[in-house]
Amino acid sequence: MIKYVFIVLVLCLQSSWAAAAVDWFKDDEGRTKWQHLANFSSATLIIILSITAIYLLIxxxxxxxxxxxxxxxxxxxxxxxxxxxxxxEESNRKLVESNQLLESEVAQHVITANQLRSSELYVKDILTSMPLMLVGLNKDGQVTQWNKRVEELSGVPSEEALGKTxxxxxxxxxxxxxxxxxAIEQNKIIHLKQSLRSLSHFDITIYPLQGPEPGVVILVDDVSKETTAENLLIHNDKMSFMGELASSMAHDINIPLQAILMDLKRFKNIMADQQRVDKTALLESIYSDMSDKGDKVAKIIHNLLTFARNRNSEKQMADIVDVMEHTVNLGKEVISVSDGLMxxxxxxxxxxxxxxxxxxxxxTELQQVFLSLFRHACTALxxxxxxxxxxxxxxxxxxxxxDNMWIKIQHNGVGLSSEEQMSLFEPFFSNTDPANDFDTGQHLSFSYYIITEQHQGHMAVTSDPEVGSTFHMQIPITR
Known part of the structure; x- marks a missing residue:
């Protein structure tokens, strides 16, 4: 700005106005009026300085x-x-932390991947070496898994089976x-059984796989040994039950038959005695007794045949009171013990x-149960x-x-010991010497089977040797 002021001053000095001003400072004689010039210059300089000072202030x-x-x-x-x-700095810190976390996560992923790889190998080893036949199929029935057991039984290596149906x-x-x-469409497990000429038995289970690639897993279990053992056990149980029933019936038949044989011996002795004068009356008494015993044997055999013939495949609705009363009447005709108690x-x-x-x-099965319990009671009495x-x-x-029918049969005879109670319902249990007569009071496995298996009920015994025994039976009322 000062530069511009000096330029204006120079221009002003060079202008005609400046020349006139110079003439103004001269007198008539042409001499310069220095005093006026000095005053003017001072005033001009002051003005310029003031302007400059103002400018400098601004x-x-x-x-x-x-x-x-x-x-x-x-x-x-x-x-x-x-x-x-x-x-x-915060970004750098977070970046460092992120890098550290990323490194840790990557390391963890490496560990997880190794563990997953090990688990896959372990599972594969299990599937390959498991004793069951395992076959994996996709939705088109093509083989995706074929373990060693399948290879052994089929004779087809897994390399040849994979990819085929x-x-x-x-x-x-x-x-x-x-x-x-x-299995795939219904997402349902399917169970099948396969028997080959009754020699080999297989349990087949089809498990559906619901995922990105639907398919199934087939497990085939060779249960030939278990089935054979189970059938043999069932056969042995049936034989033991039939043996128990037959032994009980034989026991019931043996008592009147022994009485008939005794009557025959008496009959023979009377006929041989020529001095007896009352032969007719004695023979009539013996005949009447033998007829009664023969009728009892016939009723026992009829009861056994009725039990064998009247077995229905389905349960029947029955009045348990009528069944019990009928069994009581039957027991009065057929039950007796060797020592004479009827x-x-x-x-x-x-x-x-x-x-x-x-x-x-x-x-008929319930009647046999009640007869067995009455026979047991008579033996204890x-x-x-x-x-x-x-x-x-x-x-x-x-x-x-x-919703259950409760049946209790209680007697006041000699009760059972703790050991006898524990083994009472086991087949072929007897606490007598094998050379002794058959003890019908110690064989109730057949009765237990009828109540628990055939009628889906419960059976138990409570007993005291001094007081007697009580048999508790529970049978569902609803079908």
């Missing part, structure tokens, strides 16, 4: 304001630099494509709840006969509770 203020603004801007820039620096790789397999489709000599007490519903059951004040008694209790 410029100073502007400069001061600019400095303040620059200071503010500097501070803002410094603050921004600090913030940016802090942000960069199951029926191409193993034509004798009884599974059909419909089984595979059914069932019809035992006092019977009834405790029957009113309005009992009918029960789905196998009637006979052991206590002769005791002063003893009256042989059997109590029959019938009631309903919680």
């Amino acid at each position: 410029y100073s203020r502007r400069a001061h304001r600019a400095n303040r603004e620059l200071t503010t801007i500097k501070k803002e820039l410094e603050q921004r630099v600090k913030e940016r620096t802090a942000a960069v 199951l029926w191409e790789a193993y034509p004798t397999m009884t599974i059909v494509p419909e089984h595979i489709q059914q 069932f019809n000599q035992v006092k019977l007490e009834w405790q029957v709840e009113k309005g009992l519903p009918q029960v789905p059951c196998y009637i 006979q052991k206590k006969m002769g005791t002063e004040g003893f009256e042989p008694t059997i109590k029959i209790i019938l009631s309903e509770s919680y």
Whole structure:
């Protein structure tokens, strides 16, 4: 700005006005008026200096304001630099942490991948070496898994089986494509059984796989040994039950037959005695006794035949009171013990709840159960006969509770020991010497089987050697 002022002054000095002004400082004689010139110059210089001072003041203020603004801007820039620096440092820190986490995660993924690879190999080894036949199929029936057991039984290596359909790789397999489709479409496990000439038995299970690639896993278990053992066990149980039943019937038949043989010996002795004068009356008595014993044998055999012939495949609705009464009447005709106690000599007490519903059951089997329990009671009662004040008694209790028919048969004879109670329902249990007569009171496995297996009920015994025994039976009322 000062430069511009000097330029204006120079131009003014060079102008005509400047020349006139110079002339103004001269007198009429042409001499310069130095005093006037000095005053004018001083005044001009003062004006110029004043203008310059004002300008400098304004410029100073502007400069001061600019400095303040620059200071503010500097501070803002410094603050921004600090913030940016802090942000960069934070970003670097987070980046370092992220890198560390990433490195840790990568290391963990490596460990997981190794573990997964080991697990896959372990599972593959299990599937390959497991004793069951394992076959994996896709939805088209093509083999995706073929373990060693399948290789052994089929004779087809897994390399040849993979990619083929199951029926191409193993034509004798009884599974059909419909089984595979059914398992996949219905997402349902399918169980099949296969028997080859009753020699080999297989349990086949088809498991559906629901995923990106649907398919099935087939497990084939060779249960030939287990099935043979189970059939043999069932056969042995049936034979033991039939042996127990036959032994009981033989015991019941043996008593009247022995009496008939004794009557025959008496008959022979009477006929040989020529001096007897009352032969007719004695022979009539013997004949009557033999007829009674023969009728008893006939009734026992009829009961056995009825049991064998009247077995129904389905349960029948029956009044348990009628079944019990019919069994009691039958027992009075056929049950007796070798020492002479007859069932019809035992006092019977009834405790029957009113309005009992009918029960789905196998009637003849239940009658055999009740007969066996009455026979057991007579055997226990006979052991206590002769005791002063003893009256042989059997109590029959019938009631309903919680949708079940409760049947209790209680006697006051000699009870069972703890060991006898533990083994009472086991087949062929007897606490007598094998050379002794068959002890019908110790064989109730057949009765237990009828109640628990055929009628889906429960059977138990509570006993005390001094007080007697109570047999508890529970049979469901609903079908």
